[in-house]
């Protein structure tokens with residue numbers, strides 16, 4: 001049995017909407033999640049992705065016991081989340097990138113102390129964990145700063161420490177790198193990788209940033225309109241969708257279309273050229289070949305976004 005088991009999960013919401021041309025509001029049913037079945041084993045790092053409104057947050061809320069499913073079954077660490085939310089709370093950690101679970105006006109230190117009391121974490125264990133996370137997340141100097149004065153990146157690191165102080169075996173992350181700069185994103189990903197490697201923590205993360213998935217997850221589950229449309233590797237997803245990344249090169253001088261192995265030149269505008277390569281492939285050999293053969297003034301890589309990947313998945317799907 002997997003650590004997280006979801007079977008035929010469905011969740012609907014009843015909303016009151018005014019029908020076109022009518023003054024009266026009518027009840028309509030919105031299907032947020034349907035026919036969802038998957039299992040996640042202990043120690044996995046799984047990306048849970050999909051376009052806006054696909055049903056990701058609704059799934060996470062059901063997995064954490066905040067929302068009750070309309071039908072279907074969920075078992076997390078052997079527990080039904082909506083029936084045993086308090087028992088489960090000790091075994092899971094949750095981080096929402098757009099919200100904080102820290103006390104806004106209190107120094108970070110006080111939030112951590114309060115969490116120890118709420119979760120009744122063994123004081124010695126709490127101290128050891130706190131010392132470790134303060135160091136790994138570089139939070140030591142910020143302990144006396146009120147949360148409202150922290151930068152987004154600092155606040156996110158505080159939230160991650162807060163979610164982990166009670167030693168959860170599962171960590172759910174909802175858009176953990178949203179709004180962070182490249183350096184902060186990199187550090188956060190490195191921390192999560194180490195957490196999984198050293199403590200065996202199971203991670204499930206929703207994100208719009210495919211680089212989060214690339215850095216962290218061997219497996220990705222794609223949901224669209226409430227239904228699971230893919231479960232496999234990111235490379236497999238790119239392959240099925242035929243998505244590509246683009247290398248934008250500014251040459252010192254105008255030149256005929258660039259010719260390098262592993263990429264196809266799609267567009268030339270003065271000294272700027274656009275090369276495309278399969279998203280599952282590394283851009284490093286292409287960049288190295290470019291630098292060796294051309295006078296490159298500047299270069300950037302554009303990743304496909306999740307919406308593109310999913311659109312391409314459909315456009316290539318066999319019909320019937």
Ligand SMILES: Nc1ncnc2c1ncn2[C@@H]1O[C@H](COP(=O)(O)OP(=O)(O)OP(=O)(O)O)[C@@H](O)[C@H]1O
Nearest residue numbers: 013015030031032051052053054055056057058059
């Ligand atoms: N409390 C609610 N009442 C009514 N409809 C809701 C409620 N919560 C979610 N929905 C609807 O359910 C669907 C799925 O929403 P959900 O927030 O789970 O998507 P999401 O994939 O997390 O989107 P995003 O990436 O934008 O956060 C949407 O159509 C949304 O409008």
